[in-house]
Amino acid sequence: xxxxxxxSALRWGATTHPGRRRAANEDAFHAERGVYFVAxxxxxxxxxARASAAAVEVLCALAESDNVTLDELHATIREAHRAVTQxxxxxxxxxxxxxxxxxxxQRDGVPTWLVANVGDSRTYRFLDSxxxxxxxxxxxxxxxxAAGEVSPEEAxxxxxxxxxxxxxxxxxxxxxxxxxxxxxxxxRIVLCSDxxxxxxxxxxxGRILREAxxxxxxxxxxxxxxxxxxxxxxxxxxxxxxVGLARA
Numbered sequence: 001x002x003x004x005x006x007x008s009a010l011r012w013g014a015t016t017h018p019g020r021r022r023a024a025n026e027d028a029f030h031a032e033r034g035v036y037f038v039a040x041x042x043x044x045x046x047x048x049a050r051a052s053a054a055a056v057e058v059l060c061a062l063a064e065s066d067n068v069t070l071d072e073l074h075a076t077i078r079e080a081h082r083a084v085t086q087x088x089x090x091x092x093x094x095x096x097x098x099x100x101x102x103x104x105x106q107r108d109g110v111p112t113w114l115v116a117n118v119g120d121s122r123t124y125r126f127l128d129s130x131x132x133x134x135x136x137x138x139x140x141x142x143x144x145x146a147a148g149e150v151s152p153e154e155a156x157x158x159x160x161x162x163x164x165x166x167x168x169x170x171x172x173x174x175x176x177x178x179x180x181x182x183x184x185x186x187x188r189i190v191l192c193s194d195x196x197x198x199x200x201x202x203x204x205x206g207r208i209l210r211e212a213x214x215x216x217x218x219x220x221x222x223x224x225x226x227x228x229x230x231x232x233x234x235x236x237x238x239x240x241x242x243v244g245l246a247r248a
Contacts, residue, residue: 011214015223026041026049026051026234028041028052031238035068036240039059039098058083059099077099081173098167099118110182122190125185126190162194190205190237191237192205195231199235208221209239
């Protein structure tokens with residue numbers, strides 16, 4: 001698909017798969033009009049799917065804004081949190097969802113990616129054939145890595161690597177992280193649920209992105225690789241390319 005925004009064109013592809021171990025897909029995504037989100041639901045099959053869908057339904061309304069601001073994005077994420085808290089699940093359990101997103105905004109007249117995340121769904125940038133993680137996982141294992149108690153290599157097989165420290169839903173609002181990147185510094189953006197990066201490492205994701213010029217092909221191949229590597233969780237990827245924007 002193509003979308004004009006300022007002096008550039010955005011082309012994107014998105015793919016989701018339930019994986020090999022899950023009966024239902026609790027991931028949700030939005031990809032349209034300069035607004036891109038991935039959410040990974042929790043709370044049982046029905047609760048998790050409803051949570052991610054509810055969050056994305058609120059967040060996708062940002063596509064109607066002429067120029068999203070940081071305050072507007074923050075308020076919309078808070079609204080998505082409230083929507084998730086309204087979902088009823090089994091007694092003693094709460095629905096919740098991670099969220100990561102990238103929105104094209106104008107900042108001082110410069111087209112810019114405004115990136116946000118809550119939880120361990122990730123946003124990467126791919127520039128000059130190199131993949132770099134932009135968001136920081138809100139997870140127990142990431143805190144241990146940051147503290148030097150677990151190495152990045154050990155983190156991939158750490159027993160509690162799926163324990164997250166922030167999510168939408170629950171008793172209190174978990175503050176999101178925000179990042180600003182000029183479009184020229186992130187000409188390809190990749191959003192994914194942990195069912196992707198939990199199954200294939202960044203080197204493999206980068207290799208696929210180097211080989212797949214079309215973002216639709218890239219998204220499909222990234223998810224396919226995650227499923228072929230074991231598919232232990234739902235896997236979703238959104239790949240967005242900035243086309244025709246000259247670097248300053």
